[in-house]
Amino acid sequence: MAIKNRSFPSDGCTVMSLEQFKQWLKMYDSDRDGRISKAELSRAIRTAGGWFSKHKCNEAVGSADVNRNGFIDEDEIEELVEFARKRLRVRVVAF
Structure with a gap:
C-alpha cells in the first residue's frame, strides 16, 4: 500500500506528515501490539525499497x-523520525 499525499522534492527525499509516518509504520505492526519490532521495521524498510534493511533496522532500533x-x-517515534531523516531519506514535516 502506497503512502498517500507524499511528495518527492528535488533532493529525492520522501516527504510526509508525522501522522502519515505513524500510519505507514502501523501497517507493519503485524502483531498489533502498538510497538514496532526489528523484524517489522526491517519489512517496512524493505517494502519501501530500502537496501540493507536488516542493517538499517538494527541501527534504527539502536x-x-x-x-x-x-x-x-509510541513515545520513541520522534527518535525514529530523526533516524529516518538521516538514513532513510524520509522527511517528516507538519502539513
Whole structure:
C-alpha cells in the first residue's frame, strides 16, 4: 500500500506528515501490539525499497529505542523520525 499525499522534492527525499509516518509504520505492526519490532521495521524498510534493511533496522532500533526494550514504542517515534531523516531519506514535516 502506497503512502498517500507524499511528495518527492528535488533532493529525492520522501516527504510526509508525522501522522502519515505513524500510519505507514502501523501497517507493519503485524502483531498489533502498538510497538514496532526489528523484524517489522526491517519489512517496512524493505517494502519501501530500502537496501540493507536488516542493517538499517538494527541501527534504527539502536538509535530510537530509548528504554532499550528492543521495540520502537509510541513515545520513541520522534527518535525514529530523526533516524529516518538521516538514513532513510524520509522527511517528516507538519502539513
